[in-house]
Amino acid sequence: MSDKNPLVIFTPSGKRGHVARGTTVLQAARDLGVDVDSVCGGHGICSKCMVRPSFGDHAKHGIHADEGALSPVNAVETAYDTKRGIKPGYRMSCQAQVLGDVVIDVPSESQVHKQVVRKAATTRVIDMDPATRTLYVEVPPADMHSPTGDWERVQAQLRDAWQIENVTISLAMLTRLQAALIAGKDAVTLALNTAREGHHTAREGHPRIVGVWPGFYEPGLYGLAVDLGSTTVAAHLTDLITGEVKASGGVMNPQIRYGEDLMSRVSYAMMNAEGANELTAAVREALSQLAVELADEAKVSVNDIFEIVVVMNPVMHHLLLGLDPIPLGQAPFALATNSALDLPASDIGLSLAPEAQLYILPLIAGHVGADAAAVALSEAPQKQDPLTLIVDVGTNAEILLGNKTRVLACSSPTGPAFEGAQISSGQRAANGAIERIEIDPVTKEPRFRIIGVKQWSDEPGFAKKIGRTGVTGICGSGIIEAVAEMRMAGVLDANGLIGSPEAVGTPRCRASGRTYEYVIYDGSAEGGPVISVTQGDIRAIQLAKSALYAGARLLMDEFGTDTVDRVVLAGAFGAHISPKHAMVLGMIPDCPLEHVTSAGNAAGTGAQIALLNRAARREIEELVHHITKVETAIEPRFQEHFVNANAIPHATDPFTGLRALVPLPEVNFNSGDSEGGGRRRRRRG
């Protein structure tokens, strides 16, 4: 046996092979294609390459490993153990040499491509393969007899020790490198952005130096994943080494003051010379502030944010980048660019790490954006057997329909009603907002739950608990439930008319101007608000849900189907939408309720995946070319679908499955009807 090259078996991968006696375990791993991390390149400094050898009999692998199968613990390991400690049974793979047959376990923390489990509405596993990585290099000292610059000596080392070629450096980083080599006595830690190896868009295709520190250093490396919605900007700040989310948060899109929906913002840009620039400045400022807030919350420096990934619809895309949005306001909806973009984050005025990189997912079409691409990346309809409809609810809804055979996409201008805007008592999801509601079909009395309080409104202790916050409004998921419950309780008819107190039989229906409103909560006695659903609110919700449904219907037409197998509700508040209530409202097509799931913020999750995994970027860049785009704005059938979808749940589609499950009273509050209600003017007339 001693004459033969020893056999090394790595677990859990099971990769095995013979290596020359004296080969380090790290080198053996590399030779056999086993994923073992190393930042310091085998200098015994970083401790990223720790492995656990197994000695004794390995019947499963058919070998016996002597204690002497690895070289004894050496001075480098002893020094590290004294200084920082090495777990019992572990060895530094860059120091331990293979002397005999042995089984080596690579613990997950020593793998480069760790898996990170993300707990969202759906649990998701992301392979960690971020674009930014750190490397430690020691270079030979300058030699005047063979003059080679600092940068050239570093390049040679990257090539020889790390097999990384064609690395580029900016002048700013070069000045840092020069100083770091002096301070670090010819040793430096580098951060490299390797997002675009071999790929070419607006940025060079080569690895780029993005950070330099003297000697061996473990810098914080963070990334921002941003879902830039028309109404809400949501972001996660994530540790690029561990994959851990350090902070999450959102702000209102300040462009709202220029127009609630996208088209009104495009109009603003058309009507005002500096309009587009104002919109651009506003959203860039919000993004900068959000980055600072999240960094503060996570107690990290914004200078340690090396990457940012943004997903958004085409209008937001153009406005963020400072491109003219006006061509997106009319056919043919010409995009300035539809490819994925790699840009310096400073190009959009972000002050993060000096060389921070911005990645923007590809757009799918003039009305179907990078947010839809992110949903496709996150939900992967192209990998599904069942025909899946994905609806990302927002001011502009992204809708995808597909399975393994084909994927279609469109977007639909739902308006901000689902996000609580245009709703009389609407508010964003915060403490005090009504998020769940039930209406008794007999008494027409509501019970509800607010964010921040566990009890329902009719349960003991509710009154005490709400003391501080009070009941403040209705959030997006709350308004969906409220309207659906009103319909199921017979407070609202299929046309969307609220009945009169006489017709419905409750004083909670009361006159409000020329129409009726339904009062959910009256806090006026205690100086609080009156929270009701007005006829105007119903109309706003009808417009929004009709647009959503019509978009989905168009895709179903294009696919040649009247039914779907699965529905995924996504969006900033997607996780909170009740599938049953969404279906009663007719936001989504009829479908077995157990096949309707919530995906949370699928666009945001897609951004997060793209932030943490380079291959995912290539995957979505490829996938968008195979998605069939449907332009709702010019499709003649959209209008027809829209009108039919105005009824609750729908004027023509039967919703048979739904009707079997829930009551949908056949009331009619139109003035001509005996039960009365609807428009008060008509009753008077």
Place this chain on the structure above:
Amino acid sequence: MSDKNPLVIFTPSGKRGHVARGTTVLQAARDLGVDVDSVCGGHGICSKCMVRPSFGDHAKHGIHADEGALSPVNAVETAYDTKRGIKPGYRMSCQAQVLGDVVIDVPSESQVHKQVVRKAATTRVIDMDPATRTLYVEVPPADMHSPTGDWERVQAQLRDAWQIENVTISLAMLTRLQAALIAGKDAVTLALNTAREGHHTAREGHPRIVGVWPGFYEPGLYGLAVDLGSTTVAAHLTDLITGEVKASGGVMNPQIRYGEDLMSRVSYAMMNAEGANELTAAVREALSQLAVELADEAKVSVNDIFEIVVVMNPVMHHLLLGLDPIPLGQAPFALATNSALDLPASDIGLSLAPEAQLYILPLIAGHVGADAAAVALSEAPQKQDPLTLIVDVGTNAEILLGNKTRVLACSSPTGPAFEGAQISSGQRAANGAIERIEIDPVTKEPRFRIIGVKQWSDEPGFAKKIGRTGVTGICGSGIIEAVAEMRMAGVLDANGLIGSPEAVGTPRCRASGRTYEYVIYDGSAEGGPVISVTQGDIRAIQLAKSALYAGARLLMDEFGTDTVDRVVLAGAFGAHISPKHAMVLGMIPDCPLEHVTSAGNAAGTGAQIALLNRAARREIEELVHHITKVETAIEPRFQEHFVNANAIPHATDPFTGLRALVPLPEVNFNSGDSEGGGRRRRRRG
């Protein structure tokens, strides 16, 4: 014949081949590898592709060309002729189709790689192949059914019509492209920088969009070639299309106020916290101003300057780039980078075209800079059979020695004396400066010529001509002649001592402090200056010329030779140096005078070549790796050579050839000598 594919013969290249009937002449040229220019890509707009067909018998080529060998003049050509005129006998090669055997002449103005003849001290031919070029593209309109962004449609066109792939664009250029496509109705003219196809340094290796205009447009494209010396900054503004120099000029390097030579500037950076930054700001500001002045003079916009090439010594290199110069002050003279650099011109604070590119030639070693590389590019010693010594005279002299077998290089700190600084009557070369001088060996009377006046000082009309300017000082070439003439006339001894009036026998030698000076011109009667050469001037010149000679000598040692075959004098004022006087001074080794030539500003010429020809950049980047570097600062023999070179012409080297040609009187003005002179103090003592 009509069955066969017609034969096309292009002159003057002589390239020939058969092409399918109906092929355009432009396409035929491309197929056969004939260089025919086209900016509009065959749209009949740019008129760059004009050719002259020859009909009739072509005995030489063995064919007969019918009048019908080309398709008749078509509507596109007629329209262009009406609007702008087409020379008789010329055709647009993108319109004319080959129908039969024909001979086609491509006039030089229709070739891409025109040759430009540059008239300097030596006439030089540069093949025009600049990095920046313009292209006209028409793209299909946006189509919402197959959504493709503006940029992606342009990329497809560049690929299909021009075979240019992997083009990159910045966000700023993308916003312009979007607007230009709208204004140009889907047609735009692009400027591309193609400096680095397939090459990787600090900048991406792909063609880059650097300019965008709506429709067909012929923009001005200019480039700056800069020789950034320690004392003088010289630049040429050149038309990148025609190769014509539009303006030339120079300014003093404002860093002089921080230290006259390089090492005193490095000291300033060491002693002052913000020292290096001040030096950097000063030189960047000077470069910006020079760019503006040259643009004004040439009546072009600085926004039309798309490229800048800079050559300079390593200290100036680091100071311009904002790199720390301190490591260059002591062994091992570690450079931050020694490679050629491609950077945004804005990185060094230059406001030229928004995407202007800065190219910096590679450095050769810690003391041997990009200016030396530029001299090597310009003078090409590696292509010579005779052993050639090239001396680029400046505050820091670049010295190259070599032939086809080997090239050596060093730099030597001569100080600014040759540039007129440290000289009591020194001034830069401008009207009024003495540039030529002769001293009668018998009467010791001088005659001289000043810049701006044709007559010598003893010729009729001189007094009248100088009226306005006056005689103002001595320029660099003037001081070299003055000192050499003083030595030949016996006014100055071999040790560099000026004789007393008694010893020399002329009142033009007169006491000045403790030593003597030689008065060339006394304008005091008219309120003008007294122009003399002082003992201090002689010492400054001796230091400078000793450093120069010692550097050359070191290279000769390394090469293993005591003689050279040729000497080339270069430098900002290289063209004006008289070889004989330089040799009398002992600036250069003994060598037949007819083999001493002047090359003008060889470093500046090298910068110009690199500006106009991309291949030259690759050539010098390759060549620097093969140049043997000699560090004068640490070579023990340098000091010995320096001391021996202090004498005029030299203490130990015989200068036999020179002595056969000119008188070098064996005078000695040391105090111990009977003839007297030199230091007055000693005479008194």
